Amino acid sequence: MNVEFIEALEQLEKEKGISKDILIEAIEAALISGYKRNFHSAQNVRVDIDRQTGLVRVFARKTVVEEVLDPRLEISLEAAREMNPVYQLGDIVEIEVTPADFGRIAAQTAKQVVTQRIREAERSIIYQDFIDREEDIMTGIVQRSDNRYYYVDLGRVEAMLPFSETMPTERFRHGDRVKVYITKVEKSTKGPQIFVSRTHPGLLRRLFELEVPEIFDGVVEIRSIAREAGYRSKVAVYSNDPNVDPVGACVGHRGMRVQNVVNELKGEKIDIVRWSDNIEEWIANALSPSTVLSVTILEDEKIARVVVPDHQLSLAIGKEGQNARLAAKLTNWKIDIKSESEANKAQEEIMQEEVPLETTENEINETVEGTENQE
Template sequence: MNAEFIEALGQLEKEKGISKDILIDAIEAALISGYKRNFHSAQNVRVDINRETGRVRVFARKSVVEEALDPRLEISLEAAKEINPNYSLEDVVEIEVTPADFGRIAAQTAKQVVTQRIREAERNIIYSNFIDREEDIVTGIVQRTDNRNYFIDLGRVEALLPHSETMPGERFKHGDRVKTFITKVEKSTKGPQIFVSRTHPGLLKRLFELEVPEIFDGVIEIKSIAREAGQRSKVAVTSRDTNVDAVGACVGHKGVRVQTIVNELRGEKIDIIRYSEDLTEWIASSLSPSKVTSVTIYEEEKMARVVVPDHQLSLAIGKEGQNARLAAKLTNWKIDIKSESEAGVDFVPAHSEDEVE
C-alpha cells in the first residue's frame, strides 16, 4: 500500500461517509489474521499502517519474563534489556517481523476489507432511508417474479411484493410500474429487506394524500378506512375548515380525484363517507349509499340497530353482506340492519341474524 491508497480512503470518507480511521483499523485487524494464516504464525502480532505513507509493518508482541519458555510469546528479561535497557518484567516488547512480500497480501486484504465495508455502509444507508419510509407509498418497476413474490426495483434496492398482497386477479409483468405500500423494513445478511403491499388500507390512505392536496396539507383528515382490496372500500373524512367540503374535495371536479385512485386500484369501488362526532349520524352515513330511517345505539354491546326502507335493505347489506361488513369495520361498531317492515320484531342483540362483526 502507498500514500495514494491512503488518499483514496480519504476520498471514500467524503463520498460514502465511511471513516478513514475505522477503515484502517479494520484493515489492520484483517491483516493480523492474514499474517497468521499465510505465515503459519502463532505469535501475538500487531499490524501498523502509517496514516500518511500507507507503509505496513508487522510487530511480534512478546511479554518480558525471567526465562522465556515459549519464544513465540515470551522474551527473557536479559534479551529484552539488550534491545532497550529500560524494559522490566511484565513489559511487552515489540519486534518487527514484517515479511518481505507482505505488501502483496496487505494490498489484497485491504481491497477485500474496503469493498466489504463499502457494501455494509451502503446497506446501512439504504436501511436508514427506508426504515423512515415504513407506511409510505413507493413507485417501482417489476423486475421478476417467482411462485411467492414479485420483485420490485425501487432504485437502489429490490422490494418484495408477495402474491398474497396483490389484489384479486391482479397480475404484473416485467417492466410494469406499480405503486405499493411499505409494510415492513428488516435487516438481513444480504442487506435490507423491504416488504410492500397492494392490499393494505394504508395504500388507499397514501393515494388520497397524493391526489387530494387538502388531505396532505391537513385541512381534511381521514378518520378511518375499511377496505376489501380490489372490490370495495369506505373512507371516512372530515374537514377542519368549515369552508372546505371534505367529501367534495376528495371526489374532485367531475370525480377526477377519486377516479384516479380507482384506476390505480384496478376499478376498486370507493365510498367516501362524511365522518360525524354524532354516533347515530356516523353509523347512518357509514351504510352509504343506502338511506337509513333510524339508528338505535346499544352502548353496552357496542351495537347499533339500523332501520332502512324495505327497498333499501339489499343495498344496505350489500352483495354477500359487503356493505354492512365494511360499515362495521369503518365505525368499529356491530351493526344489525332491519327493514322498516321488520322493525316491529323484538330486537335481541345477542342472537341477531343480520349482525355484522
C-alpha cells in the same frame, strides 16, 4: 500499499461516507489473521498502517519476564534492556517482523476488506433510508416473479411483493410501473429486505394524501378506512375547518381526485363518508349510499340496530353483505340492519305479546255485581 491507496480510501470516505480510519482499522485487524494464517505464526502481533504513506509493518508483541518459557510470546528482561534500558518486568516489547513479501498479502487482504465494508455500508445506508419509509408509498418497476413474489425495483433495492398482497383483479408483467406500500423493512445477511403491499389500507390513505392537498396539509383528516382490496373500500373523513367540506375535497372537481385513486387501484370502488362524533349519525353515514331511517344504539353490546326503507334494504346490505360488512369494519360497531316493514312487524309482535298488568274499574264492578246476584 502506498500513498495512492490512502488517497483511494479518502475518496471512498467522501463518496460512500465510510470513515477512512475505520477502514484502516478493519484492514489492520484482517492483516493480523492473514499474517498468522500465511506464516503459521502463533505470535501476538500488531499490524500498523501509516496513515500518510500507506506503509504496512508487522510487530511481534512479547511480554518482559525473568524466565522465558515461550519465546514466541515472551522476552527476557536482559534481552529487552539491550533494546531499550527503560523496560521493566511485565512491559510489552514490540519487535518488527514484517515478512519480505507481506505487501502482496496486505494488498489482497485490503481489497477484500474494503469491498466487504463498502457492501456493508451500502446495505446499512439502504436500510436506514427504507426503515424511515415504512408505512410510506413508493413507485417501482416490476422486474421478475417467482412462485411467491413479484420483485419490484425501487431504485437501489428490490422489494418483495407477495402474491397474497396483490389485488385479485391485477396481474403484473416485467416493466410494469406500480405504486406499492412499504409494510416492513428487515435486516438480513444478504442486505435489507423490503416487503411491500397493494392491499394494505395504508396504500389507500397515502394515495389520497397524494391526490388531496387538504389531507396532506392536515385540514382534512382520514379518520378510518375499511377495505376489501380490489372490490370496494370506505373512507371516513373529517374537516378541521368548518368552511371545508371533507367529502367534496376528496371527491374533487367532477370526481377527478377520487377517480385518480380508483384508476391506480384498478377500478376498486371507493365510498367517501363524513365522520361524526355522534354515533347514530356516524353509523348512518357509514352505510352510504343507503338512506337510513333510524339507528338504535346498544352500548353494552356495541350493537347498532339500523332501519332502512324497504326498497333500500339490499343496497344497505350490499352484494354478499359487503356494504354492511365494510360499514361495521369502518365504525367498529356490529350493525344489525332491518327494513322498515320488518321493523314495524317486529314492533307489532312485541305489542301483542304484552299482557295488561291492571284490571280496569269497570271490570272490577262487573265482577262484584256478578257475585252479589249469585248470592
